Structure formats: C-alpha cells, structure tokens
Amino acid sequence: MIDGKTLRVAVIGAGPAGMYAVEHLLQEAEFRxxxxxxxxxxxxxxxxRAGVAPDHPDKKRIGDRLFSYILESPRVRFIGNLEVGTHVRHAELADWYHAVIYSVGAGSDIRMGVPGEELSGCHAAREFVAWYNGHPDYSHLAFDLSCERAVVVGNGNVALDVARILTMPVAELEKTDIADYALQALRNSAIKEVVLLGRRGHFQGAFHNPELEELERLADVDIVIDSEDLPGENEVVLDDADWETRRKVKTLARLSRRPLTGAPRRIVLRFLTSPVELLGDQKVEQMLVVENHLERGDDGVLRARPTEKESLIDTGLVLRAIGYRGYPFPGLPFDDQRGVIDNRDGRVVEGDLPVPGVYVTGWIKRGPRGVIGSNKKCARDTVRCLLKDARDGHLSPAALNADQVLSELAGRNPALLGLEGWRNIDRGERLAGAHQGRPRIKYTDTETLLRSAAAPAG
Ligand SMILES: Cc1cc2nc3c(=O)[nH]c(=O)nc-3n(C[C@H](O)[C@H](O)[C@H](O)COP(=O)(O)OP(=O)(O)OC[C@H]3O[C@@H](n4cnc5c(N)ncnc54)[C@H](O)[C@@H]3O)c2cc1C
Incomplete structure (x- = not known):
C-alpha cells in the first residue's frame, strides 16, 4: 500500500453495480x-441509460439522482471511452492497483437454438433494447417494422418492455429520451399485434407484477391473455404459489376479463408455447410453435414438455428475450454454465483458490437477475470481501500512482475522456431535449459523443 491506509482500486464498468461499488468504497472509514x-x-x-425502457423516466433518473454525485467525489476518476481488455489488460491493472473490481454486466444473450434463427428479421431483444436506447454499438442496426405481427419469445420484464415500446402510442414516446431514429421508425411501424410466448404457464411467468400492471394503463392497446385455465381474480390459487405469484396471476386474471375495445394495437400473452422453427425465404415469415404441458420432475421443479400440437404464427419480426448472459473476460476464469466470471461471494476464484485482489459485482457476478437496487447489496458484499482482504494483508502493493496510470492510459488511447467530457455530453443532450420538452436527446454514435465531450454545450 502507498501509505498503509490508502487503497487504490480500479472498478471496471460504470453501470449500477460499479457505481454502488464506488459508493461503498468511498464510505469506508478505515482505509482511504x-x-x-x-x-x-x-x-x-x-x-x-441503455437498457431501462424510455417510458420509465423515474428509473432513468436514478443516474442523475443517485449516481452523479458519486462521480463528483475528488477521490473518483471517471475514465470513459476506454475498454479494459482492449486498451489495457487485466494483468496490467492487477499490477497497477491494490485491487480490481469487475462490474462489466452481461453483454451477451441466450439463443433459442431453433432452425431458422439466423434468418433476417430475427434478433435478440437485447439488441432491440440497445437500439431504441441509442447505444452507440447498436445505433446502426435496422429493424423491419413493416409487418403486422411481431413475436417476442420470453416471459420476463424485458419481453414486456419490448412489447410496450412496439405498441404504445408514439405520442407518449415523443416525451421520452428514446433515440430519435427509433422514434421515426416507430412512427412508420405497421405492427398491430405483439405476441409474447411463454414456455411455461401463467404461474411461472418471470415478469414482475408492477410491469404487468403497466399493461392495464397502456392507452390504445388491447391486452389478450391467451390461457384457458386462469382462475378468477378472487379464487384461491395454487396452494404452493407465493405472494408475488398470486399477485401476478390476479393481475393476469383482471387483464383477461377486460373487454376488448378494438384498439389499433394489441399485445397477446400466450403461455405454454415454445418456438420450434422459423420459416421464410431469406427473411422470417412464419414461426412454427408447439404447445407445452407442465411436468414436475423428481427435484420438484415444473418443466415445460412439448405436446404433439403444433401451429404456425405469421410474423416478420422475432425478438428473443430469454435471458442476458455474461461473456468470458480475457485473463479471468469463467463459469460457462452460469455465464459469470468465476467467483465465490464476489472474490474471483481459479478452481478453489481466490485470485488475490480481483473481485466482481453485479450481473457478471451473480448472473442477469435483479433490479437496479439489487446491485447495491451485491456491491456492498463484494467491497466487504475486498476490505477484509486488505485488513488481512492479502493485497499486493500498487505499482503505479494515479498520475502514472493516467499518462500510461492516455498514451494508449488519446480519446479517453474524464468527468468533464461526460458533463459536456450530458449538458448538450439535456439542452437539446429541453427545446422539445424531452429529458434529453441522446447522441447515439461515438463520433458525436466524443465531439460533444470535447466542446462545452452553451
Ligand atoms: C432491458 C432491461 C431493462 C431493465 N429495466 C429495469 C428497470 O426498469 N428497473 C430496474 O430497477 N432494473 C431494470 N433492469 C435491470 C438493471 O438494468 C440491472 O440490474 C443493472 O443494470 C445491472 O447492473 P450491472 O452494473 O451489473 O451491469 P450494466 O448495467 O450492464 O453495466 C455494465 C457496464 O460495464 C461496461 N463495460 C462492459 N465491458 C467493459 C469493459 N471491458 N471495459 C470497461 N467497461 C465495460 C458497460 O459498458 C456498462 O456500462 C433492466 C435490465 C434490462 C436488461
């Protein structure tokens, strides 16, 4: 350590998990x-910024309300536009700092594994989400919204987000920070129906009740619950169903009893159905699906098993929303089954042995589950491990001081930016948004982002 009480830590990834990790480190009293x-x-x-749906402004504001003050601390340096693994290697960081915390999220997703998945018109919901949120790596993508029916495979909150964005009145989205090009594409969209396919039944949906209840408030959209065995709203439901499941099933039951209004768009929730194959000439035209039934395994878990009953759904756009997934990070052990950097309670491990001074938090630690707030406790647990290791003398000295690190990095990537650069981007986007009564208008390509970072908006 530099003076025995100062810890120099690199946190990789400025998402919620990284931000909370920084916050916990700053609150630490024993070490500076x-x-x-x-x-x-x-x-x-x-x-x-790049995942939460634009019609969830309260969640989006978490960045400004909770995280921006963390960046203002004189003990934090934001080093943006710099990719660890490309511009700097893990082994170098491990040498330069007392400790390194990886909070790089889950940058990939799970595939359906059905024939025809490669056809044009079939995408990951992850890409669609990143596209409408203006993520610079995805802003060049094009989604064909000229068909009348989209199918979203999956039964979680991301599937619901995507269905809402595809069907809600564009006038509502015009008040948000959705990327301008996505707004334009949605204005021209021909989509009238979005079908959500759930592999298992309505009791097993992965979505949360608040997200389901949002469907009740969606203007000009009919909701169709395609399930024959939904109980009435006040009927006693399965004995072993927990409180959250009962709430969700009640909401589904309420939704299913709402009379259809002939609204211009609709969302259909179809349960116990799986994709079998995507069909089409170059482009998706139909999806072959199979009905499932549920079978309880010896372990007590209900699993979907296909029946003989197959049918076709006409569609030109398929979005798979069956889970995000982390990918291996160069130089770090990876648990391929869980899609996370191999760790025990946040300490990175190789086999059974901890890799000294290397930690993880967030989705790359525990898998792609949980809301923004879940990452706070996750980060706290990780930081506690790190501090214990510091106390126990398990951390190696930091080879470079702060100035040396920065000059090394600047030599490798002259376009890296600091807090002032981000402030300029933020100010520019907000100013542009204010003219249109929107929270911000996002810059969506790296060139524009870097140009605005260099020039204070005024
Ligand atoms: C579509 C979607 C909608 C959601 N909506 C909500 C919601 O409404 N409410 C809610 O509470 N939760 C929501 N969540 C969950 C919430 O977003 C996650 O819990 C949270 O973002 C996970 O945090 P993280 O820091 O682990 O990962 P991330 O948020 O993904 O952050 C990881 C960061 O690491 C950076 N990074 C990656 N690789 C590198 C590298 N090599 N070098 C440097 N940086 C790197 C990435 O650019 C990114 O900024 C949503 C999730 C998704 C996918």
Missing part, C-alpha cells in the same frame, strides 16, 4: 479509497 472508474463507453450508468 481512491477509485478509477473505467467505462468502455463515453457515457456512464450502463443499462440505466
């Missing part, structure tokens, strides 16, 4: 923590 927060994009806040 100095943090370099690395982010591959010119902008911080991870999925709060």
């Amino acid at each position: 923590c100095e943090v370099d927060l690395y982010e591959r994009l010119p902008t911080p806040y991870g999925l709060v």
Whole structure:
C-alpha cells in the first residue's frame, strides 16, 4: 500500500453495480479509497441509460439522482471511452492497483437454438433494447417494422418492455429520451399485434407484477391473455404459489376479463408455447410453435414438455428475450454454465483458490437477475470481501500512482475522456431535449459523443 491506509482500486464498468461499488468504497472509514472508474463507453450508468425502457423516466433518473454525485467525489476518476481488455489488460491493472473490481454486466444473450434463427428479421431483444436506447454499438442496426405481427419469445420484464415500446402510442414516446431514429421508425411501424410466448404457464411467468400492471394503463392497446385455465381474480390459487405469484396471476386474471375495445394495437400473452422453427425465404415469415404441458420432475421443479400440437404464427419480426448472459473476460476464469466470471461471494476464484485482489459485482457476478437496487447489496458484499482482504494483508502493493496510470492510459488511447467530457455530453443532450420538452436527446454514435465531450454545450 502507498501509505498503509490508502487503497487504490480500479472498478471496471460504470453501470449500477460499479457505481454502488464506488459508493461503498468511498464510505469506508478505515482505509482511504481512491477509485478509477473505467467505462468502455463515453457515457456512464450502463443499462440505466441503455437498457431501462424510455417510458420509465423515474428509473432513468436514478443516474442523475443517485449516481452523479458519486462521480463528483475528488477521490473518483471517471475514465470513459476506454475498454479494459482492449486498451489495457487485466494483468496490467492487477499490477497497477491494490485491487480490481469487475462490474462489466452481461453483454451477451441466450439463443433459442431453433432452425431458422439466423434468418433476417430475427434478433435478440437485447439488441432491440440497445437500439431504441441509442447505444452507440447498436445505433446502426435496422429493424423491419413493416409487418403486422411481431413475436417476442420470453416471459420476463424485458419481453414486456419490448412489447410496450412496439405498441404504445408514439405520442407518449415523443416525451421520452428514446433515440430519435427509433422514434421515426416507430412512427412508420405497421405492427398491430405483439405476441409474447411463454414456455411455461401463467404461474411461472418471470415478469414482475408492477410491469404487468403497466399493461392495464397502456392507452390504445388491447391486452389478450391467451390461457384457458386462469382462475378468477378472487379464487384461491395454487396452494404452493407465493405472494408475488398470486399477485401476478390476479393481475393476469383482471387483464383477461377486460373487454376488448378494438384498439389499433394489441399485445397477446400466450403461455405454454415454445418456438420450434422459423420459416421464410431469406427473411422470417412464419414461426412454427408447439404447445407445452407442465411436468414436475423428481427435484420438484415444473418443466415445460412439448405436446404433439403444433401451429404456425405469421410474423416478420422475432425478438428473443430469454435471458442476458455474461461473456468470458480475457485473463479471468469463467463459469460457462452460469455465464459469470468465476467467483465465490464476489472474490474471483481459479478452481478453489481466490485470485488475490480481483473481485466482481453485479450481473457478471451473480448472473442477469435483479433490479437496479439489487446491485447495491451485491456491491456492498463484494467491497466487504475486498476490505477484509486488505485488513488481512492479502493485497499486493500498487505499482503505479494515479498520475502514472493516467499518462500510461492516455498514451494508449488519446480519446479517453474524464468527468468533464461526460458533463459536456450530458449538458448538450439535456439542452437539446429541453427545446422539445424531452429529458434529453441522446447522441447515439461515438463520433458525436466524443465531439460533444470535447466542446462545452452553451
Ligand atoms: C432491458 C432491461 C431493462 C431493465 N429495466 C429495469 C428497470 O426498469 N428497473 C430496474 O430497477 N432494473 C431494470 N433492469 C435491470 C438493471 O438494468 C440491472 O440490474 C443493472 O443494470 C445491472 O447492473 P450491472 O452494473 O451489473 O451491469 P450494466 O448495467 O450492464 O453495466 C455494465 C457496464 O460495464 C461496461 N463495460 C462492459 N465491458 C467493459 C469493459 N471491458 N471495459 C470497461 N467497461 C465495460 C458497460 O459498458 C456498462 O456500462 C433492466 C435490465 C434490462 C436488461
């Protein structure tokens, strides 16, 4: 350690998990923590900016309300537009700092594994979400919204987000920070129906009740619950169903009894159905699906099993929303089954042995589950491990001081940016948004982001 009580820590990834980790480090009293927060994009806040749906402004504001003050601390340096693994290697960081915390999120997703998945018109919901949120790596993508029916495979909150964005009145989206090009594409969209396919039944949906209840408030959209065995709203439901499941099933039952209004668009929730194959000539035209039934295994878990009953759904757009997934990070052990950097309670492990001074938090630690707030406790647990290791003398000295690190990095990537750069981007986007009564108008390509970072908006 530099003076025995100063800890120099690199946090990799400025999403919620990284931000909370920095916050916990700053609150530490025994050691004086100095943090370099690395982010591959010119902008911080991870999925709060590039994942959370634009019609959830309260969640989006978490970046400004909760995280921006963390970046203002004189003990934190934001190092944006710098990708760890590309511009700097893990082994170098491990040498330069007392400790490194990886909070790089889950940058990939699970595939359906059915024939025809490669056809044009079939995408990951992850890409669609990143596209409408203006993520610079995805802003060049094009989604064909000229068909009348889209199918979203999956039964979680991301599937619901995507269904809402595809069907809600564009006038509502015009008040948000959705990317301008996405707004234009949605204005021209021909989509009238979005079908959500759930592999299992309505009791097993992965969505949360508040997200389901949002469907009740969606203007000009009919909701169709395609399930024959929904109980009445006040009927006693399965004995072993927990409180959250009962709430969800009640909401589904309420939705299913709402009379259809002949609204211009509709969302259909179809349960116990799985994709079998995507059919089409070059482009998706139909999806072959199979009905499932539920079978309880010896372990007590209900699993979907296909029946003989197959049918076709006409569609030109398929979005798979069956789970995000982390990918291996160069130089770090990876648990391929769980899609996370191999760790025990946040300490990175190789086999059974901890890799000294290397930690993880957030989705790359525990898998792609949980809301923004879940990452707070996750980060606290990780930081506690780190501090214990510091106390127990398990951390190696930091080879470079703060100035040496920065000059090394600047030599490798002259376009890296600091807090002032992000502030300029933020100010510019908000100013542009204010003219249109929107929270911000996002810059959606790296060139524009870097140009605005260099020039204070005024
Ligand atoms: C579509 C979607 C909608 C959601 N909506 C909500 C919601 O409404 N409410 C809610 O509470 N939760 C929501 N969540 C969950 C919430 O976004 C996650 O819990 C949270 O973002 C996970 O945080 P994280 O920091 O682990 O990952 P991320 O948010 O993904 O952050 C990871 C960061 O690491 C950076 N990074 C990656 N690789 C590198 C590298 N090599 N070098 C440097 N930086 C790197 C990334 O650019 C990113 O900024 C949503 C999630 C998704 C996917």
